Amino acid sequence: MPVTNEGFEPLIVAFCCNWCSYAGADLAGVSRMSYSSNVRIIRVPCSSRVNPSFIIRAFQRGADGVLVAGCHPGDCHYHSGNFFTRRRLTVLKQMMEYLGIEPERFQVRWISGSEGAKFAMVMNSVAEEIKRLGPNRKLRDVR
Amino acid sequence: MQQKVEGYPLKEYTTKICQIAKEALENREVTAIIGWRKKDFWWQSPVVFLEDPADVQQLVWDPFTIYSPVKFLLDWQESCAAKVGIFVKGCDSRGINRLLQDKRLERERVAVYGVPCGGKADAEKIRASFPSKEIKSVTLIGEELVLAVGEREERVKAEAYLLDKCLSCRHPNPVVYDKLVWEEVSPRQYADESRFARVQAVESLVTEERFAYWQRQFDRCIRCFACRNTCPACNCRVCIFDQAEPRWLGKANDPADTLNYHIIRAFHVAGRCFECGECERICPAGVPLQELNRKLIKGINDAYGDYEAGLDPTDVPPLGTYRGEDPAGFDES
Amino acid sequence: MRYSYYPGCTLKTRAKAYEDTALSTAKALGLSLTEIKEWQCCGALYPLNTDEIFSFFSPVRALLQTRAAGEDKLVTLCAGCYNVFKRTNKAVREDGELRRKINAYLEEDYMGEVDVVHYLEVLKNDVGFGSIAEKVKKRLTGRKLAPYYGCLLLKPRAEMDLDDVENPTIFENFLNALGATAVSYPYKTECCGSYLSMANEEIASAAVGRILNSAYKNGAEAFVVACPLCKYNLEEYQSELLAASKDPQLKLPVFYFTELLAEALAL
Amino acid sequence: MKVITEKINYNLLREVEEVSGQKVSACFQCGKCSGGCPVVWSMDVLPHQVLRYAQLGLVDELLHSKTLWICASCQTCDSRCPRNVDIPKVIEALRLIILRNKGGNYLHPNDLPARVRENAPQQGLVSAFRKYAK
């Protein structure tokens, strides 16, 4: 494993819920808080819309990291969506780590619509961590 | 409390099962019976489907009535409206509850005959110690396995020859039934300790070792879907992996697709798997699927409280509910 | 109850009475205070600059000694030492970068696991003022004492956490347990001038003057302190300032709280 | 004193912020620090003015101020500051800038009156020399 990954520009797919995290990303934009351009956002209505299959698919197609971001527990626009997300993705994350996938590859964070700075910070830290890990080879399609 | 074990001679078991089946068919309680029968070899006791009372003599109960009969119920229900009788071991009975909870089974259309089970034998383990061709029969009597090998009778400690999944079985007695075929047996005392032993062994590896370990396992997978097909929890009418639009799973034999399959399969049974172990037993490639299923059970138990699937068909599986104060396996700051 | 104990320079010399009475009262209360080995001066002041780390080594070494002795609490008496230790420990706990640097230099792995406590806290939390009140042999009834907190025990607000910064009550409760009367006066937390008395005496004496007058006006007959420097300043600048009282003989003695405890326990 | 572009010593300003770890620009000049300072009456530049001068870049004026040697670091001001500015740290930084230059010491052991040398607790002596000399 190389210690540094000079020149490696990872691809990070972020599934953001429309009401909190996507709004947080917009706020980061409005506030001109620059963050890693490695991050690509897919808008979903709620973090509970994120099917584990989407996450695995992103890795297969070449994502080096996947982030799911939703409202803080209790703040879900749909009352309870992120509570289900929390259980589902905790299980998925445990499984992926158990299968030998680095925990940093797949992350879940709560980012509210007022947390523009947090959004930028999380994106940078995820990008940093993934850069350090290097490219995703384990879950990527060979063909 | 005295340890209760299967203690009847082989014949008496089978006789009892045949008798129940015969009565049920003759009284028109049911129009068909699902049980096990003996096939050509000593290690084969597959599931059989009978409609004629005259055929009930085919039924058998021996250390190889391993196969779960419950998924046949789905086909039965799809094909006709009549009532069927089914013999179930402890593990199979939880499969009944699985189907009931998933609303895939109409309870009134099944007569469930519960068979308390002392554990099933592992043919591989037996073959390793005895010449397979000379074995004529294998019987479980108490904690002993009685083998007729050639002309002689061998008595060995059953524990060494039982299936791993039976050694860690927590519910040898059916948890749902209309009629109990014979007296209940006691669960094995070491069942709890051995339940997560293999999971813990894998957990103790570092990330890269774990990945290498699982790659070795999944490399053998030929994606025959036998694990899914036999699993009573995999009871969707149209499995996601069989769909073309969208295509959730690539068709090419790509290692990433294999991993995708195993992750999503395990995720779909998370909180629903009741540890019958059929997936792993039936796998032609020897992929240790129970190590994956049980990892999820362990994780859910640790995070969201102990839960055993297939015990109560009216409860809500852990991923279908939540508590506000649930912990998370990720950074919640 | 067992503790490691850090005396500091002053307690071995000009504040011997403080240490003596602290140790004798501890013994009487069934507390075991074991002086740590090979201690050095704590530096007297917590470093206020961010660009050097040498000032942290001495206190961290003492904390490591505590850990090595198998103890989890380090007791201090001098308010200066208490301030340095408590803040150092908090910084080590919370500032990962600082912790890394200190440990790299000392070749250690200190994570802030030891708790720094003042003897006054031990009396309050581990012994209990109620229990002390029961053990008092000679109640200090009728003694009107002005508790003087100074700065180092309480400030900075966010780091010390011994008591409310603006309205502390731990001394008052302690004095009440001994049967004495705690005089209420508004200057109990105003600075005595600290080390200004070494180089700017007129400033220190003016600062002390306000404290003295306020306590005297509210009926105090003596002060109670936990800091050798406070005691020095309060004693040093009495003569000229009490002129205002028109009683040239007037003197308000200054006691360490341990001296009063020893007296009350009849040691 | 005058605020003019040429006079602002940006390097020194940066150094103050770096050494102190404090953000001078956070101060909104409410004066709560000066109001509560126990020795403020003897200062030529009041604590809030220290920050104001620093904000305006009048660092040279600060370096000649008596205030630097009067602040006793009692931390009354920062314990009340609504902007979380640790003023003693800013003053310490200014003091260090002077002390770290050769000949910058404010106090020499010989300066101490004999009475002080004999009676003062070590705690006071050590403190004073840590603050006043390098």
Place this chain on the structure above:
Amino acid sequence: MKRIGVFICWCGSNIAATVDIDRVIAAAQKMSGVVYADQNKYTCSEIGQAMIKDAIKEYRLDRVVIGSCSPRMHENTFRKTVESAGLNPYYLEIANIREQCSWVHKDKEAGTAKAISLIRTAVAKAAMNEALFAAEMPITRRALVIGGGIAGIQAALDIADTGFEVDLVEREPSIGGRMAQLDKTFPTLDCSACILTPKMVDVAQHEKIKLITYAEVDKVEGYLGNFTVTIRSKARSVDLQKCIGCGECIAKCPSKVASEFEEGLVQRRAIYTPFPQAVPNKPAIDRAHCRFFTAGKCKVCQKVCPADAIDYEMADRLLTNQYGAIVVATGFDTHKLNNYGEYAYGKHPDVLTSLEFERLLNASGPTGGKILRPSDGKEPKTVAFIQCVGSRDKAKGNPYCAKICCMYTAKHAILLSEKVPGSKAFVFYIDVRTAGKDYEEFYTRAYEECGASYIKGNVSKVFPDGDKLLVRSVDVLSGALVELSVDMVVLAASVDARADAKELAQKLAVTVNAHKFFTEAHPKLRPVDTQTAGIFLAGMCQGPKDIPETVAQASAAAVKVAAIFSKQSLLGNPTVAEVEPKLCSGDLSCMAVCPYGAISEQVVEERRGREMVPRKIAQVNAALCQGCGACTVACRPGAINLKGFTNQQILAEVDAICL
């Protein structure tokens, strides 16, 4: 094959500065399905929209992708554009290349690459977009207003005046809120009670308003047009129907407790009306302090009641009602001063909060409107007013400005000069903020005509000094040290959100900010809305504001409610879940996770061989579904899908974004 048009907006230089538009266009032209790509300086302008419409017609486009600002900004604008060109509005897809690209990436190379990727993703999704149509939902044309202060009162009256029914829920035994506690109001100095009391009476008498006092919201379910709210009507122990409001019970009640309305300056009884002009002017028993409820004996009130209205057996009642819209007007708490020991509040009786001082000024207050020191009942000749106590203090209070204190302190200084001849007010301030009509003039009056001394300096400490209070500060402007010996100190305590605001927000599924003030949908353009349709905000619960602003916001909220009620039905959100019957196994995992009860079981007939057999599957009530998609993941076979965010669409996005 779809015919997709791509339109890239420069947004002036906002996008064009960091994204090479020409390269994006060139890349877009090569994307599968794209038949046209063009750019515009401001796509949201009329010209920009016209360009899209023309292109749709000219190039027979059937899907439109716009690379511009966030869809949260202009999605609706552009949907209308496409619709006016004859396409279904949901054929539109927006790639957010401003907020999530040009504004956050400085490097043009990286920004351009990301913009292309985002456009590709949007194109891939658009190709799968289908026509969506909104369902029609009925509306319950009855509003709920939570909180009976001036905000809630105004909102309720305005809604009721438009002819719709309103329920006004108030936690205390009487409506009136904070404004009822005030004496005079700035900048006109008219009497608070004189302008508020008539409104309170109007509320009580309005035929469209149902007043529910001594009650709290327990549970909120549903959505715009159809909320189901459970209200807990707390056991008042007094039958409002029977009570004649004679006050006999209050006079005879033996238990006393600090009066909340009087800010603890005097005591009230355990059976009480909060203040003389209360509406309804009928008492309640405070069970926590009632002798009968705490000690089991007493019942004096029952004995003296001429109307037999006392009912000790009364229990909390849960009322469940339907509402079409909700106005939240829950007000504020005053900041607790525990962190401000330096001001001796609670240590010295003559250190008061402004609200306590307000009660001293009030003719119906504990001193009959005379300013007297609580310690000795003497008139204070010198009073120090300390502003920003707990405000603008990120270290130990609120970092924000409480907005009202500068003005009410000027009012207090003016009233002091009127009520105590020869008195002197010292006002310590950090900054004086008087933005508002006639506000600056009012402040000027305080120091020019009424003799108040304004000192720029945050008081550092108040020393009790005999019967005086020594105030130490500094005059920042002159650099002079200030040591004033005064008779009274008044602290302008900051305003906090209600302690339980977060709980209520969770019940309502709306959000609060870091300080627990309710969050508006947009800080400038939708200041009265919340993110949850049908729930509106009025008054301090949304953030510090004064009475005129509060009333204006309340009226605005009322109009928003009336606008909803002006229709017979509402168009729902078309991005709802739908079930593919062939795939549905009927296990109803989806139903368990649906927060809206939008999923139910239905029986479908399916052909099996030659016969039709019934089978149970899930079905979605489109009017109830809010489109979260939680069900789609619970459904293992993917039989339930979310329109607008289908599995197919998201997988296509994932594939495209990873290219």
